[in-house]
Amino acid sequence: MDIDINSGEIISDCLKQYGRGKLFARTDGLQFEAQRAALRHAYLEAHPETDAQRREAILNAAITPGMTRDQVIAAWGLLEEDTRTSFGHVTEDRRVAFAYFTGIEVGTNYALYFRDETLMGVRETDELVPPHEREIDMRIAEESGTFYFYDGNDGELRGSNVDQFHMDWDTAHLHLYTVELITRSSRYRIETHLEANGALGKYEAELNRLGYTVEKAPDEVRFPLALRLLPYPQPERGAQSEGPTVPPDSDNWRVLPSSD
Amino acid sequence: MTKVEFHQLEEDILRRLKAIDPSSVAINQPAISVTLDNYLGSFGLDPRPITWAKDGLDAVRRAARSNLVAIKDQLDRFDYAGRVPVEREAASWVASRETAKAAGQGEQLDLLKGLMQGHSVLLSIPWRRYQGNLTGDRGARTSPAYTPTWQNVHDASEYAARAAAECAWMRAGSERQLHEGFETGLLPFVAAYVAGLWLFWITDCEIIALSRPSVQLQAKQLHCEDGPAVRWPEGEDNYFYLNGVHVPRELVETPARELDPRTLLRERNAQVRREIVRKVGIERVCEALEARCLDRAGDYELLLLDLQDGRTRPFLKMKNPSVGVYHIEGVPSECQTVAEALAWRNQSDLPPSVLT
Numbered sequence: 001m002d003i004d005i006n007s008g009e010i011i012s013d014c015l016k017q018y019g020r021g022k023l024f025a026r027t028d029g030l031q032f033e034a035q036r037a038a039l040r041h042a043y044l045e046a047h048p049e050t051d052a053q054r055r056e057a058i059l060n061a062a063i064t065p066g067m068t069r070d071q072v073i074a075a076w077g078l079l080e081e082d083t084r085t086s087f088g089h090v091t092e093d094r095r096v097a098f099a100y101f102t103g104i105e106v107g108t109n110y111a112l113y114f115r116d117e118t119l120m121g122v123r124e125t126d127e128l129v130p131p132h133e134r135e136i137d138m139r140i141a142e143e144s145g146t147f148y149f150y151d152g153n154d155g156e157l158r159g160s161n162v163d164q165f166h167m168d169w170d171t172a173h174l175h176l177y178t179v180e181l182i183t184r185s186s187r188y189r190i191e192t193h194l195e196a197n198g199a200l201g202k203y204e205a206e207l208n209r210l211g212y213t214v215e216k217a218p219d220e221v222r223f224p225l226a227l228r229l230l231p232y233p234q235p236e237r238g239a240q241s242e243g244p245t246v247p248p249d250s251d252n253w254r255v256l257p258s259s260d
Numbered sequence: 261m262t263k264v265e266f267h268q269l270e271e272d273i274l275r276r277l278k279a280i281d282p283s284s285v286a287i288n289q290p291a292i293s294v295t296l297d298n299y300l301g302s303f304g305l306d307p308r309p310i311t312w313a314k315d316g317l318d319a320v321r322r323a324a325r326s327n328l329v330a331i332k333d334q335l336d337r338f339d340y341a342g343r344v345p346v347e348r349e350a351a352s353w354v355a356s357r358e359t360a361k362a363a364g365q366g367e368q369l370d371l372l373k374g375l376m377q378g379h380s381v382l383l384s385i386p387w388r389r390y391q392g393n394l395t396g397d398r399g400a401r402t403s404p405a406y407t408p409t410w411q412n413v414h415d416a417s418e419y420a421a422r423a424a425a426e427c428a429w430m431r432a433g434s435e436r437q438l439h440e441g442f443e444t445g446l447l448p449f450v451a452a453y454v455a456g457l458w459l460f461w462i463t464d465c466e467i468i469a470l471s472r473p474s475v476q477l478q479a480k481q482l483h484c485e486d487g488p489a490v491r492w493p494e495g496e497d498n499y500f501y502l503n504g505v506h507v508p509r510e511l512v513e514t515p516a517r518e519l520d521p522r523t524l525l526r527e528r529n530a531q532v533r534r535e536i537v538r539k540v541g542i543e544r545v546c547e548a549l550e551a552r553c554l555d556r557a558g559d560y561e562l563l564l565l566d567l568q569d570g571r572t573r574p575f576l577k578m579k580n581p582s583v584g585v586y587h588i589e590g591v592p593s594e595c596q597t598v599a600e601a602l603a604w605r606n607q608s609d610l611p612p613s614v615l616t
Contacts, residue, residue: 005381005383005402006317006320006321006324006378006381007379007380007402007404008316008317008320008378008497009317009321011378012317069390080388083386083387083388084386084388086387086388087384087386087387088384088385088390089382089383090381090382090385090395091378091379091380091381092379092393093379094508094527094529094532097392097393099395101387101390114390116392117392129384132383132384132398135384135386138398138399147389147396149397149399150397150401151399151400163394163397165397166394232386232389
């Protein structure tokens, strides 16, 4: 069966604006925990222009279509650890990104639809976008500054420190980037990273709770658990991209000055 | 058949394709059903029910979720571009196919097919790594044209055009052998296309069919000033075009007087910007963006436009002689004269004789 994802389908779903006018509150009991509430208040302090209705929604740990992604993060009080297993598909049309994400742990399972940074729709669903089968290897590779990954026709995964689809002219033509083969992480390598991040104890305890020993746990249990416990490397990368990978005399280069 | 008969058949095919009214679609389902049953039979497949998709997106969704039967590898071997069978490289075959395509609006439908295929999708992106249109790849990315959905699509307009091309091939030489699937796999699709069939997918239990859309044309270009230029009567998946350029719905449906000229500043596609200027009018654009002329040379003007965010930037205003409309293009802040702007634009010191 063809399981390909069609960009038209993602865009069409985004434009349907599921849940428009409704509030979707976090309900897992953690929404008013001190650090999450602090996140909420910090956002509102930094954005006094937030209108009253939206401010109230944020204070009530609820999101609604029309919010920005930052408002969603603030409202639900999303810490890094809440989103480690949230994945989505992203496409673009006329340089506008359309995306949907599932797997954010807030009590109910939702799919969140975005147009660029704006939340377009919220839909309750049990569907989950699975991570790439090599996600654990990518997360570990990110610790050494490799943030962009590409499946090769040879079945291998390669990583680069520069986005191969969005790089400036000099970077592209002077080869100011690295591309390396991403190796499969052994159990020991994963555990070394967990230990370095102070998560090895939790990892062992969780495996034991599931009825496995560290030595005997199968990969299908070990990897998702490690993904849940391994934080994303900090600091997050900034927008490294400066423009399309095209020469200055091509049509695509002649864009209007960006608004930033 | 003799060469004369092939010539007459080719002429007949072209006549029937030209007679199609692109703006209205009346589907003759029984006729199409017979064609498809015979087509399946020629590959040793049993007939199966036809499910008509309500629009392009619906068809693609259904096909993507079905077990598609791959029979295209039993058809012709094509060149690397997938357009010309390797044993039909003759100019007569190619020219006749293109003529037939144009006669039946197949060129516009090919453009539409490209839009239906959509853009690539970055798969399994972590929430933490989402950065809008600067989001980086996370391993897997779809390549729409190479997905099973589009590898196994059957195109009635293409088969009809190839039927005409086969006739041209046969009459242009001697001792040539007619395509063995001509009677069942090519010629019947002329009637099927005229009867309203465009694309179809063969699955293990049904045929997913998509009718020709209703298409609005002006000077052979997709164009409609007050609604979708491409639509299916029962569907919601519409496509908006102005002068052959695929544009956002708002640009078509918003009356010119209500369009904000500043939309221009947010649009990165040069052709769409041209259509915005054409619809809004260059005078309103200059007025809304408080244009100040820095330099003028012939049909060119270097304007300083207010970007409405506290900045002003130079833009080159020029007239496109091929379509007779004005076009505005951002140039670097350092440009102070038309000559400098042209030099930057063309990477040379010479002004272009013709702007395209």
